[in-house]
Amino acid sequence: MKRKVTLKQIAKELDVSISTVSRALSNSKEIGEETRQKIQAFAKFYNYKPNNIALSLKNRKTKTIGILIPEIVHHFFSTVIRGIEVVANQRGYNVIIGLSNESFSKEVINMEMLANGSIDGFILSISKETLLQQDYHHFKETINQGIPIVMFDRVVNEVECDKVIVDDLIGSVNAVKKLISTGCRNIALITTMDYVSVGKLRTQGYLQALEESKIHPKASLILKLDDSLALEEHLDVLEKEIEQFFKSNNKIDGVFAVNELYAVTAMKVARKLDFNIPEDIQVIGFTDGVLSKHARPGLTTVSQHGQKIGEQAAHLLIDRLELEDDEGEIDDFDFVKDMKFKTVVIETELIERNSTK
Amino acid sequence: MKRKVTLKQIAKELDVSISTVSRALSNSKEIGEETRQKIQAFAKFYNYKPNNIALSLKNRKTKTIGILIPEIVHHFFSTVIRGIEVVANQRGYNVIIGLSNESFSKEVINMEMLANGSIDGFILSISKETLLQQDYHHFKETINQGIPIVMFDRVVNEVECDKVIVDDLIGSVNAVKKLISTGCRNIALITTMDYVSVGKLRTQGYLQALEESKIHPKASLILKLDDSLALEEHLDVLEKEIEQFFKSNNKIDGVFAVNELYAVTAMKVARKLDFNIPEDIQVIGFTDGVLSKHARPGLTTVSQHGQKIGEQAAHLLIDRLELEDDEGEIDDFDFVKDMKFKTVVIETELIERNSTK
DNA sequence: ATTGACAACGAAAACGTTTGCGTGTTAACA
DNA sequence: TGTTAACACGCAAACGTTTTCGTTGTCAAT
Numbered sequence: 001m002k003r004k005v006t007l008k009q010i011a012k013e014l015d016v017s018i019s020t021v022s023r024a025l026s027n028s029k030e031i032g033e034e035t036r037q038k039i040q041a042f043a044k045f046y047n048y049k050p051n052n053i054a055l056s057l058k059n060r061k062t063k064t065i066g067i068l069i070p071e072i073v074h075h076f077f078s079t080v081i082r083g084i085e086v087v088a089n090q091r092g093y094n095v096i097i098g099l100s101n102e103s104f105s106k107e108v109i110n111m112e113m114l115a116n117g118s119i120d121g122f123i124l125s126i127s128k129e130t131l132l133q134q135d136y137h138h139f140k141e142t143i144n145q146g147i148p149i150v151m152f153d154r155v156v157n158e159v160e161c162d163k164v165i166v167d168d169l170i171g172s173v174n175a176v177k178k179l180i181s182t183g184c185r186n187i188a189l190i191t192t193m194d195y196v197s198v199g200k201l202r203t204q205g206y207l208q209a210l211e212e213s214k215i216h217p218k219a220s221l222i223l224k225l226d227d228s229l230a231l232e233e234h235l236d237v238l239e240k241e242i243e244q245f246f247k248s249n250n251k252i253d254g255v256f257a258v259n260e261l262y263a264v265t266a267m268k269v270a271r272k273l274d275f276n277i278p279e280d281i282q283v284i285g286f287t288d289g290v291l292s293k294h295a296r297p298g299l300t301t302v303s304q305h306g307q308k309i310g311e312q313a314a315h316l317l318i319d320r321l322e323l324e325d326d327e328g329e330i331d332d333f334d335f336v337k338d339m340k341f342k343t344v345v346i347e348t349e350l351i352e353r354n355s356t357k
Numbered sequence: 358m359k360r361k362v363t364l365k366q367i368a369k370e371l372d373v374s375i376s377t378v379s380r381a382l383s384n385s386k387e388i389g390e391e392t393r394q395k396i397q398a399f400a401k402f403y404n405y406k407p408n409n410i411a412l413s414l415k416n417r418k419t420k421t422i423g424i425l426i427p428e429i430v431h432h433f434f435s436t437v438i439r440g441i442e443v444v445a446n447q448r449g450y451n452v453i454i455g456l457s458n459e460s461f462s463k464e465v466i467n468m469e470m471l472a473n474g475s476i477d478g479f480i481l482s483i484s485k486e487t488l489l490q491q492d493y494h495h496f497k498e499t500i501n502q503g504i505p506i507v508m509f510d511r512v513v514n515e516v517e518c519d520k521v522i523v524d525d526l527i528g529s530v531n532a533v534k535k536l537i538s539t540g541c542r543n544i545a546l547i548t549t550m551d552y553v554s555v556g557k558l559r560t561q562g563y564l565q566a567l568e569e570s571k572i573h574p575k576a577s578l579i580l581k582l583d584d585s586l587a588l589e590e591h592l593d594v595l596e597k598e599i600e601q602f603f604k605s606n607n608k609i610d611g612v613f614a615v616n617e618l619y620a621v622t623a624m625k626v627a628r629k630l631d632f633n634i635p636e637d638i639q640v641i642g643f644t645d646g647v648l649s650k651h652a653r654p655g656l657t658t659v660s661q662h663g664q665k666i667g668e669q670a671a672h673l674l675i676d677r678l679e680l681e682d683d684e685g686e687i688d689d690f691d692f693v694k695d696m697k698f699k700t701v702v703i704e705t706e707l708i709e710r711n712s713t714k
Numbered sequence: 715a716t717t718g719a720c721a722a723c724g725a726a727a728a729c730g731t732t733t734g735c736g737t738g739t740t741a742a743c744a
Numbered sequence: 745t746g747t748t749a750a751c752a753c754g755c756a757a758a759c760g761t762t763t764t765c766g767t768t769g770t771c772a773a774t
Contacts, residue, residue, distance in 0.1 A: 001501060003503055004502055053410060054414055073435045094453055096452065113409075116406045117361075144358060144359065
């Protein structure tokens with residue numbers, strides 16, 4: 001077992017100083033041709049690679065970005081990660097992942113853990129519990145310590161930072177309008193509780209589309225489901241809830257669901273109740289995941305382009321990190337940077353399959 | 358913006374030495390009660406947290422483990438990651454993720470990148486290209502540098518390290534036997550090319566089950582598909598291939614597919630060709646993902662327990678890391694460690710749904 | 715008064731880099 | 745021959761810790 005070779009060892013072996021080795025390897029012209037060759041050859045032979053940790057300590061930057069998400073076994077989030085990873089790698093960064101598991105405390109712990117030097121910046125999506133408690137001090141503190149944050153999808157106005165979001169509202173409006181334009185008049189909404197910002201926006205979109213089409217929204221056509229029902233343990237409960245909902249609203253001719261699970265479940269229930277899709281009932285979901293593609297009939301859905309979100313977020317973060325490098329010491333002009341926090345909106349796309357006419 | 362406070366700053370501010378601060382914060386009894394209190398209070402007030410990078414450099418260990426997988430937008434892999442993350446966190450480790458995207462060179466690059474000090478050990482699943490080329494030198498080299506590796510799922514005999522695998526063979530045997538016991542006699546196998554070890558094992562399991570039941574395998578009942586068909590762009594091609602297969606084998610009464618995509622596609626095709634499931638044709642897949650749960654009918658499937666795999670892998674790795682800590686300098690006894698590489702087998706489980714009788 | 719013990723603290727090395735500055739050698743020039 | 749400039753290289757600081765080994769100062773015992 002041969003441990004990794006260090007500058008010091010090379011120096012000792014070749015009887016030169018550490019500085020000489022360092023310079024020779026970075027092709028400094030301060031070093032004589034001969035010694036440089038010798039050192040480079042030796043280093044190559046022993047496969048010398050500088051130690052990242054030492055570099056991080058010296059440069060006070062780690063070239064790694066921290067991702068903090070509520071859940072990883074989730075098509076949307078993993079897609080975003082992929083996007084982040086692509087541009088991170090491309091631009092010479094690594095990614096380190098923390099999972100909040102939708103819990104406030106785990107979010108805080110993870111964040112503090114990583115903020116102590118391990119990462120240069122965060123890309124994150126806020127946990128539900130945090131949204132519920134509306135406690136954002138940990139975000140503000142890390143930003144205050146000079147660690148930039150980019151939020152995506154589940155963002156919040158209270159924290160000033162770069163953000164990447166999806167046009168949930170417009171996407172929902174378009175989806176519902178699509179239903180309306182194909183003849184639906186009693187469109188049901190299956191949504192979550194309000195505290196998740198995106199759920200709220202999608203609900204708004206639903207209402208707005210109805211309004212713009214002079215259709216009166218009915219409370220009875222809106223089903224707000226508890227999140228716990230989305231867990232795989234409770235699929236049957238979810239199905240029962242939706243079935244009950246359908247039974248008490250037998251005029252439903254269209255369904256807009258804020259996620260694909262609700263949508264496919266609605267389709268299941270509809271067919272069970274002998275409705276034909278899309279003839280009797282049309283269905284549109286949100287998030288273009290695996291389920292949408294493979295459901296039968298294929299689910300028309302609002303695609304969020306998770307990968308693009310991730311890519312944009314990574315660019316935003318790295319841009320800011322490298323900008324800080326340059327303007328480094330001009331502390332007085334910090335406000336220049338602070339002013340231009342961007343919020344990038346990634347457009348959704350209505351992917352039409354066979355659950356709509 | 359107040360940057361993170363360091364020992365040095367505290368020392369300066371309180372007019373003591375750095376060592377005193379360090380000791381006071383670690384509650385060393387070498388420090389007088391009074392100064393200790395003072396320092397601790399000051400540190401708490403300024404929210405002092407030791408810098409991880411500096412600690413890593415000093416301790417020559419990073420307390421982070423590197424995960425290297427082919428793809429992250431993939432139910433199985435993300436489940437494994439979750440498992441890893443759970444125990445990693447629990448045992449005080451972070452995880453950093455690299456994606457090979459099934460490419461050999463990206464696997465090598467990523468590995469070298471992380472091996473230069475960023476991580477203490479790897480948990481990985483080999484990329485297809487690497488399996489195809491059978492070039493494992495990068496694994497061997499990192500192990501040789503003293504960085505332990507734990508492989509999962511896609512493992513390989515050529516590399517000596519801890520491994521966590523699934524009983525692909527037994528799982529497949531049981532699945533096929535289930536089909537046989539419920540009356541199937543012409544069981545088709547839908548599989549991938551041989552070079553992916555798990556595909557190979559599952560194929561073996563299929564053959565073994567037939568043999569043990571005195572059923573003669575027919576080449577015409579085996580469909581080997583190119584991997585590229587699993588990409589979402591080529592779903593239609595996949596479907597056509599399988600349809601063609603069904604048409605030229607009209608006696609098929611059972612299907613065993615080595616992944617859930619093939620399985621659900623087979624179900625789709627079967628229904629399109631007016632077969633009833635499970636009456637006319639029974640179907641079993643591998644990997645209990647989202648598709649299996651939500652397919653109609655529900656797909657009977659061999660569950661791999663990805664989370665358990667991840668948990669086991671993490672335990673294996675961390676155990677080894679911390680063992681190395683203790684036995685640290687007894688280099689002569691290194692062989693003791695080397696001898697006991699474990700291969701943990703996680704049992705699969707046949708989850709019966711409605712695609713079988 | 716001398717010794718010893720003990721308490722309370724500081725200096726410095728070490729982890730592996732990079733880099734500003736100093737220094738010795740050589741050769742060219744006046 | 746003396747001055748100087750270019751060249752080739754070494755020293756040491758710095759990044760933020762922990763820890764070993766001193767170094768003081770105090771006090772009790774001899």
